[in-house]
Amino acid sequence: MNQGSRIAPYAYVLPLVALLLFVFGYPVVRIFEFSFKMVRGIDGPWIGFRNYDLVLSQPLFWESVRHNLQLLLAVPCMVVWSLLIAVVLFDRLRGWKLYRVVLFLPYILAVPIIAVVMKKMFQFNGPVNEVLRWIGLDFLALDWIGSTDVALWTVMLLIIWRESALGIILFLARLLALDESLIESAKLEGASWWQRLRYVIVPQMKVVIEFYVVVSVITILSSVFSYVYMIGGGRGGPGTSTTVVELYIFNALIRTSLPGIASAVSAMLFLVSLLLIVPLFAVRRRANEEEVA
Amino acid sequence: MAGSETGFLARVRPDLALKHGVLGVAVLIALAPTVFMVLTSLKSEEEYTFNKVGPPAAPVLDHYRSVLFASDFFAWMGNSLVLAAGAVALSTAVSCLGAYAIARMQFAGRGLLFSVSTSLMAVPPVVMIVPLFVLYAQLDLISTYHGAILIYAGLITPFSVYLLTTFFRTIPRELFESARIDGAGDLRILVRIVLPLSLPALLTLVVVNALYVWNDLLIAIIFLQDDAKRTLMAGISVFQGRYGDQIPLTMAGMVFASAPMVILYIAFQKHYISGLMAGSIK
Known part of the structure; x- marks a missing residue:
């Protein structure tokens, strides 16, 4: 009996450990190994830091990094927009539950599907520009998809459009869990709508906002592949104007068959993601204490 | 007044x-x-x-007719369904056992296992693809269901373990103790007591994880290159490449492709919303 129960826990976690080792453990070890090798096919000779030298001296790599960083500008927009909508929903106007269902819809639609739809909507002769010209905003009728200067901003709009839906729902859930007596007493003391928002509501939402910011940063640095793959015609186009780090890795592995190069970039992205784990844990713990996530 | x-x-x-x-x-x-x-x-x-x-x-309605009868949408959806079902089933089984041990048993490395597993939620999937692709090419696992299911199951498991462990910990200790006094073993407790109490968490898990697999593009285009194994999302990318100029036809395809998830969403709003909030890290 004793013998059994000492070994039993390991039997329970064995499949878990095996699965995690296969899908995460093995690849992490190998990306570091590959990143120091000239891999052709399945293996190759050690070449020291040459993969890293090559990657770091390549303008396309830095352009990809810059694109990821530029996309981070979406995060403040997402926070402000989600907060505004959540706070208005919180007033529980007639039909607010229906509004909530509709406003979460963008998050239900798969990214590749919505990217295809948006790509058609934002074509130079598409409906978006038609409407803009019709209401006299001709100067805004840009070549949203086809121009190298604009395409990444279009991707960003799409990210804001979709990821804000999550923010709205998260923020609204937190608002509905607030102690409303504070808001009521602020109202009785004559605080305006804006004052109540600024001094009563937002301070109590600090934790959930932090949580949303960290999650969004992780998403934008590491999970925007489907957006750029679909909008950029599978190549991060036009030209290289929407290439991001994920697509750089994909191209190095699949299109140019250079696993060593792809591994060097993967290794660097992995190290960056490790840095993000610390704030993620901190905000998750605090959010759990407030039971928001 | x-x-x-x-x-x-x-x-x-x-x-x-x-x-x-x-x-x-x-x-x-x-x-x-x-x-x-x-x-x-x-x-x-x-x-x-x-x-x-x-x-x-x-x-x-011509475009819908073309999409339904002259395209591979049904086959793509079938493939996506197989992958989602397989990966969710595998991950859920593995995670239930693991989370039960982490939440309710004493063993060396318990805390470490939980922290490492939880941290993996922040690691981008793209980091894993290079070695797995090289390995799969070697083992002839590219374009196989079981190969892709294994990867998907792995990628969704950290979240499953996190959610189930935190949920299992909320189940009152007395329930376990009284079951043990009645002579029930761990497996019996897990299946007869813990899992039935965990149905809301399990439902959330299925929603979030199935949606992740169904919506994924990255793993699908790398590990399922064969036309016959193509998933819905990879199929959409092919479809738009081929018919992109015929915008109404493309849109009929997109309506058809998004229909299953939109219908499920409208039917199960509550579970979707709470599930995706819990799974917002994915």
Whole structure:
């Protein structure tokens, strides 16, 4: 009996450990190994830091990094927009539950599907520009998809459009869990709508906002592949104007068959993601204490 | 009080109108792509050239007919379904056992296992693909269901373990103790007591994880390159490459592709919303 129960826990976690080792453990070890090798096919000779030298001296790599960083500008927009909508929903106007269902819809639609739809909507002769010209905003009728200067901003709009839906729902859930007596007493003391928002509501939402910011940063640095793959015609186009780090890795592995190069970039992205784990844990713990996530 | 009844203008509260206005704009923005997709799918190619915004003057169903009968959408959906079901089943089974041990048993490395597993939620999937691709090419696992299912199951498991462990910990200790006094073993406790109590968490898990696999593009295009194994999302990318110029036809395809998830969402709103909030890290 004793013998059994000492070994039993390991039997329970064995499949878990095996699965995690296969899908995460093995690849992490190998990306570091590959990143120091000239891999052709399945293996190759050690070449020291040459993969890293090559990657770091390549303008396309830095352009990809810059694109990821530029996309981070979406995060403040997402926070402000989600907060505004959540706070208005919180007033529980007639039909607010229906509004909530509709406003979460963008998050239900798969990214590749919505990217295809948006790509058609934002074509130079598409409906978006038609409407803009019709209401006299001709100067805004840009070549949203086809121009190298604009395409990444279009991707960003799409990210804001979709990821804000999550923010709205998260923020609204937190608002509905607030102690409303504070808001009521602020109202009785004559605080305006804006004052109540600024001094009563937002301070109590600090934790959930932090949580949303960290999650969004992780998403934008590491999970925007489907957006750029679909909008950029599978190549991060036009030209290289929407290439991001994920697509750089994909191209190095699949299109140019250079696993060593792809591994060097993967290794660097992995190290960056490790840095993000610390704030993620901190905000998750605090959010759990407030039971928001 | 009397003042508020003096006239019509006083009763149309400007702040209410403003709030409805803000929500109206938000709804318009949220729905615009869906409305465009549906309206356009009903237009003929010719009508779309001069009517891009308005409703179709003469609705046609030809594009849906082409999508249903002359494309591979059903096969793609079938593949996605197989992968989602396989990966979710495997991950759930593995995670239930693991989370039960982490939540309710004593063993060396318990805390470490939980922290490492939870941390993996922040690691981008793209980091894992290079070695797995090289390995799969060597083992002939590219374009196999079981190969892809294994990867998907792995990628969704950290979240499963996190969610189930935190849920299992909330189950009162007395339940375990009384079951043990009745002579029940761990496996019996897990299956007979813990899992039935965990149905809400399990449902959340299935929703979030199935949606992740169903919506994924990255793993699908790398590990399932064979036409016969193509998933819905990878299929969409092929479809738009081939028929991208025929916008109404493309939109009919997108309507058809998004229908299953939208229908499920409308049917199970509550589980979706709470599930995706819990799974927002994925």
